[in-house]
Amino acid sequence: MTQQAEYDVVVLGAGPVGENVADRVRAAGLSAAVVEGELVGGECSYWACMPSKALLRPAIARADARRVPGLRQLVGGDLDAAAVLAHRDDYASHWKDDGQVGWLESIGADLVRGHGRLTGTRTVTVTGPGGEERVLTARHAVAVCTGSRAVLPDLPGLADARPWTSREATSAPAVPGRLVVVGGGVVGVEMATAWQALGSRVTLLVRGGGLLPRMEPFVGEHVAEALSEAGADVRTGVSVTAVERPGGTGPVTVVLDGGERIETDEVLFATGRAARTEDIGLDSVGLEPGAWLTVDDSCRVEGSDWLYAVGDVNHRALLTHQGKYQARVAGDAIAARAQGAPALDTGRWGAHAATADHDAVPQVVFTDPECASVGLTLAEAEAKGARVRAVDHDLAAVAGSGLYADGYRGRARMVVDLDREVLLGVTFVGPAVGEMLHSATIAVAGEVPLGRLWHAVPSYPTISEVWLRLLEAYRG
Amino acid sequence: MTQQAEYDVVVLGAGPVGENVADRVRAAGLSAAVVEGELVGGECSYWACMPSKALLRPAIARADARRVPGLRQLVGGDLDAAAVLAHRDDYASHWKDDGQVGWLESIGADLVRGHGRLTGTRTVTVTGPGGEERVLTARHAVAVCTGSRAVLPDLPGLADARPWTSREATSAPAVPGRLVVVGGGVVGVEMATAWQALGSRVTLLVRGGGLLPRMEPFVGEHVAEALSEAGADVRTGVSVTAVERPGGTGPVTVVLDGGERIETDEVLFATGRAARTEDIGLDSVGLEPGAWLTVDDSCRVEGSDWLYAVGDVNHRALLTHQGKYQARVAGDAIAARAQGAPALDTGRWGAHAATADHDAVPQVVFTDPECASVGLTLAEAEAKGARVRAVDHDLAAVAGSGLYADGYRGRARMVVDLDREVLLGVTFVGPAVGEMLHSATIAVAGEVPLGRLWHAVPSYPTISEVWLRLLEAYRG
Numbered sequence: 006m007t008q009q010a011e012y013d014v015v016v017l018g019a020g021p022v023g024e025n026v027a028d029r030v031r032a033a034g035l036s037a038a039v040v041e042g043e044l045v046g047g048e049c050s051y052w053a054c055m056p057s058k059a060l061l062r063p064a065i066a067r068a069d070a071r072r073v074p075g076l077r078q079l080v081g082g083d084l085d086a087a088a089v090l091a092h093r094d095d096y097a098s099h100w101k102d103d104g105q106v107g108w109l110e111s112i113g114a115d116l117v118r119g120h121g122r123l124t125g126t127r128t129v130t131v132t133g134p135g136g137e138e139r140v141l142t143a144r145h146a147v148a149v150c151t152g153s154r155a156v157l158p159d160l161p162g163l164a165d166a167r168p169w170t171s172r173e174a175t176s177a178p179a180v181p182g183r184l185v186v187v188g189g190g191v192v193g194v195e196m197a198t199a200w201q202a203l204g205s206r207v208t209l210l211v212r213g214g215g216l217l218p219r220m221e222p223f224v225g226e227h228v229a230e231a232l233s234e235a236g237a238d239v240r241t242g243v244s245v246t247a248v249e250r251p252g253g254t255g256p257v258t259v260v261l262d263g264g265e266r267i268e269t270d271e272v273l274f275a276t277g278r279a280a281r282t283e284d285i286g287l288d289s290v291g292l293e294p295g296a297w298l299t300v301d302d303s304c305r306v307e308g309s310d311w312l313y314a315v316g317d318v319n320h321r322a323l324l325t326h327q328g329k330y331q332a333r334v335a336g337d338a339i340a341a342r343a344q345g346a347p348a349l350d351t352g353r354w355g356a357h358a359a360t361a362d363h364d365a366v367p368q369v370v371f372t373d374p375e376c377a378s379v380g381l382t383l384a385e386a387e388a389k390g391a392r393v394r395a396v397d398h399d400l401a402a403v404a405g406s407g408l409y410a411d412g413y414r415g416r417a418r419m420v421v422d423l424d425r426e427v428l429l430g431v432t433f434v435g436p437a438v439g440e441m442l443h444s445a446t447i448a449v450a451g452e453v454p455l456g457r458l459w460h461a462v463p464s465y466p467t468i469s470e471v472w473l474r475l476l477e478a479y480r481g
Numbered sequence: 482m483t484q485q486a487e488y489d490v491v492v493l494g495a496g497p498v499g500e501n502v503a504d505r506v507r508a509a510g511l512s513a514a515v516v517e518g519e520l521v522g523g524e525c526s527y528w529a530c531m532p533s534k535a536l537l538r539p540a541i542a543r544a545d546a547r548r549v550p551g552l553r554q555l556v557g558g559d560l561d562a563a564a565v566l567a568h569r570d571d572y573a574s575h576w577k578d579d580g581q582v583g584w585l586e587s588i589g590a591d592l593v594r595g596h597g598r599l600t601g602t603r604t605v606t607v608t609g610p611g612g613e614e615r616v617l618t619a620r621h622a623v624a625v626c627t628g629s630r631a632v633l634p635d636l637p638g639l640a641d642a643r644p645w646t647s648r649e650a651t652s653a654p655a656v657p658g659r660l661v662v663v664g665g666g667v668v669g670v671e672m673a674t675a676w677q678a679l680g681s682r683v684t685l686l687v688r689g690g691g692l693l694p695r696m697e698p699f700v701g702e703h704v705a706e707a708l709s710e711a712g713a714d715v716r717t718g719v720s721v722t723a724v725e726r727p728g729g730t731g732p733v734t735v736v737l738d739g740g741e742r743i744e745t746d747e748v749l750f751a752t753g754r755a756a757r758t759e760d761i762g763l764d765s766v767g768l769e770p771g772a773w774l775t776v777d778d779s780c781r782v783e784g785s786d787w788l789y790a791v792g793d794v795n796h797r798a799l800l801t802h803q804g805k806y807q808a809r810v811a812g813d814a815i816a817a818r819a820q821g822a823p824a825l826d827t828g829r830w831g832a833h834a835a836t837a838d839h840d841a842v843p844q845v846v847f848t849d850p851e852c853a854s855v856g857l858t859l860a861e862a863e864a865k866g867a868r869v870r871a872v873d874h875d876l877a878a879v880a881g882s883g884l885y886a887d888g889y890r891g892r893a894r895m896v897v898d899l900d901r902e903v904l905l906g907v908t909f910v911g912p913a914v915g916e917m918l919h920s921a922t923i924a925v926a927g928e929v930p931l932g933r934l935w936h937a938v939p940s941y942p943t944i945s946e947v948w949l950r951l952l953e954a955y956r957g
Binding site for chain 1: 525530531534535538539542543545546549550551552554555556558560561562564565567568572800801802803805806809830832836837841842843844845853880881883884885887913914915916917918919920922923924925926927929932933934935936937938939940941942943944945946948
């Protein structure tokens with residue numbers, strides 16, 4: 006027998022994005038069901054942000070300590086990999102979701118375990134663990150928050166080689182002696198950094214000319230240099246043509262386009278993401294299964310008055326924090342519409358518009374050195390036709406940098422809109438820049454004019470004094 | 482024979498503040514002489530910011546490393562104090578000013594070595610190292626940038642006990658076995674932190690009820706707790722009544738108001754600062770020698786059309802970065818007036834108004850944990866009569882904090898102007914908050930409304946995510 010239930014809002018997916026949509030609509034007094042077939046808490050909690058940063062922090066902290074005279078002689082040795090992995094396990098909650106389930110209960114949302122599929126307008130059918138079906142009807146909105154998954158390329162032998170994706174790379178129970186990482190994006194460089202520091206001999210294979218191609222070009226150059234110095238073998242401009250692991254066990258052989266064969270203990274493919282929308286019933290509402298979902302700034306799917314797509318699935322910015330931001334906006338928009346608000350605040354930077362998705366997406370890459378950017382790169386700003394100027398400064402030339410790390414290397418760039426004299430983008434690369442990023446995010450999202458930024462005095466001697474140097478360089 | 486020379490601008494004092502005044506007026510094409518009787522580069526370069534932070538960074542970095550699982554087992558041991566002191570010597574340029582002299586030359590300012598005194602309107606007389614005199618006349622302005630000096634209390638025995646001030650504390654050639662620090666302000670807590678980490682047994686004596694009394698009360702509580710855990714003996718509510726060091730050599734005895742006697746190898750008095758204006762000829766222009774100089778927002782001395790006082794001497798904010806900020810403002814104002822600008826931009830946040838001195842003074846204290854604040858504390862905002870609310874958040878409850886440091890402890894506060902919904906002040910205490918401060922400084926100086934701050938998304942999982950938590954707590 007099929008159970009039926011009605012809610013104001015049905016949320017598909019209980020990652021951070023789904024959780025935040027539920028939180029906002031519950032705060033507005035709406036009822037909400039959250040459907041999840043895996044662990045409540047999602048990719049971020051178990052196979053991404055949390056475990057990856059737990060693996061990376063010791064690598065970064067040791068690198069930092071090695072650059073401090075008087076301390077460096079203590080930290081020449083190896084990390085205690087077992088302690089790092091145990092700590093990582095703690096941060097991944099040992100892949101149990103009790104804590105997150107408790108949080109959902111605390112906000113009064115109903116968790117429905119099982120695989121959810123749209124089966125018509127405002128209707129979701131959930132197939133439970135035992136095959137039982139439950140039909141959930143939404144009075145106001147269904148929010149698809151199913152995220153994304155790793156995509157493996159179509160290579161001979163790959164399917165049988167049990168390659169790592171981001172999930173295995175963040176949850177591996179032991180340190181492989183040798184690790185080949187394919188892909189120079191965020192997952193690739195972060196995992197190369199972590200496992201190299203934990204004792205693996207890492208080979209990083211990148212098809213393009215550089216690492217982190219979505220950031221300013223100098224960022225990837227700094228990371229490549231540091232990874233090489235840490236002992237990793239970084240190769241750009243190479244493609245993998247086949248992978249061999251006879252019997253699916255033992256060493257893996259990675260074959261390159263030039264014919265070279267690299268033997269390794271594990272191989273990680275960090276080569277892209279796809280929308281997790283292939284089996285959620287999109288065809289029942291006239292949409293294409295497997296596609297990214299196109300939404301307006303309130304995260305409502307174009308052409309629909311009840312279907313929302315929030316987080317990775319809408320392909321606006323595949324980042325946990327940006328998905329959570331969208332969730333707050335979408336949740337508030339759903340609630341306002343449900344309550345018959347005469348007009349939503351969907352103008353630029355309005356409460357119901359995820360404007361930052363276009364203009365102020367921040368990202369920190371937790372490598373050594375750290376990478377941090379917000380807004381547009383110079384190339385992106387130019388492509389938009391803006392009249393812009395990039396202003397660069399050597400982070401090593403800031404007093405606070407040298408005091409933070411002997412031999413500090415890094416760089417900063419701000420992209421200035423010359424017509425409005427506001428910042429369109431800011432990029433930092435260097436030790437400890439991760440926590441500097443939010444200054445740039447506030448400047449960009451706040452559209453604080455350069456004339457006012459002169460009055461925002463960086464405290465001396467912090468690395469943040471680069472802000473003064475950038476302003477001076479702009480004044481020229 | 483007395484030499485004479487005329488310049489557009491005469492600057493008294495070649496610390497960072499005097500250097501920046503000279504830089505700005507030179508950039509405007511004015512001629513400038515800079516008078517200095519000690520080292521070019523000033524207190525900051527040789528006896529404050531630079532050497533103190535070189536001493537503190539190893540202490541902070543070791544404390545940070547000890548909070549990282551997998552790394553902490555490497556850093557149980559002692560710092561290499563000799564290496565730290567040698568690095569400190571490098572950062573103090575071995576108390577030689579060749580580099581700074583070269584910089585002054587590079588901007589085309591004339592350095593005049595000797596003690597400078599005002600000897601009338603727009604006139605400075607410099608007594609050189611050999612007693613020779615030189616009279617400098619300023620066509621447009623004289624800028625007093627002589628800074629401040631440590632003040633010793635009037636205590637029995639103190640003068641003969643050769644106490645440390647901030648100068649000796651930052652430049653000491655060896656680690657004292659025992660060190661008593663008197664005073665719980667920035668110098669006191671920073672030097673207690675550094676020397677305790679370098680191997681001294683430190684006793685910190687504070688007259689008031691807590692440390693860092695100019696910041697939010699919880700800041701000093703965190704620092705006191707951490708200093709105690711690091712092994713220092715922190716005592717509040719105690720006064721020193723006498724100091725004994727017979728013959729001025731050997732151990733020092735510090736006598737407390739309760740009669741207790743503490744024997745130590747050195748004693749640092751960090752109990753206050755006075756204007757370095759006692760011997761610069763203020764009486765020749767109708768001002769009181771030794772007084773702080775009262776200025777308007779362009780840093781021009783009240784009642785004068787040619788005399789400026791910039792940096793510590795005007796007592797607006799005794800911080801290097803704030804003095805440099807004033808120097809940029811004052812230098813530009815001097816140049817604009819010299820060039821007959823019809824009107825200066827002296828309105829709130831104008832180019833010729835040091836508005837941030839009132840509303841957005843930032844400060845980082847480089848202790849473990851770090852302390853960082855900008856703008857007004859709750860008490861200061863209330864005293865001004867603003868309708869305000871303080872919003873607090875436990876920094877340990879942010880995911881990024883726990884990933885940064887196992888057992889992270891810290892706290893954040895924002896003080897909201899309820900009428901305008903902008904921030905009047907922000908305070909952070911906790912590991913790694915130093916580089917977070919500039920986000921708050923931009924928010925406060927930029928007067929970015931809370932509604933817009935919701936669009937400034939903190940990158941996950943950084944400690945900066947506390948911004949989101951503070952906004953959520955405010956929304957309530």
